[in-house]
Amino acid sequence: MITNISLVTVYCLDQDATRDFYVKHLGFKPGVDVPMGPGFRWVTLIHPNQPELEVTLMTPGPPLDDDAATFVRRQLEAGKMGGLGLRVDDCKATFTELSAAGITFLQEPSDRPYGVEAVMRDNTGNWLVLVEPKNS
Known part of the structure; x- marks a missing residue:
């Protein structure tokens, strides 16, 4: 029986820079950081409020074939990759704090049927959705 989601992948161009950003x-x-062979590292992140879920930071390369890796790299460079949905307790305050730190936002906090949402980019160009659920 499956009990939970334990691992999700976020593609990036530089594992160290992306780890440091998050x-x-x-x-x-920081989670695990181990070499797995020539030019390949297993790098993970953990959020302290959800330690059972690790985020793996993967660069476009093996196990992707060359065409797939090139496609992912181009999508990242164009800022067109999806990343994560991140729950926040106050979307407007988080937006203000991250904006002041120089984080790029694609959408300011907006009311949605499910709560307040803002969309930002990480240092690689992944879209991250910040959501303050209704009644939180």
């Missing part, structure tokens, strides 16, 4: 700006903690 740690510095978004409150994640």
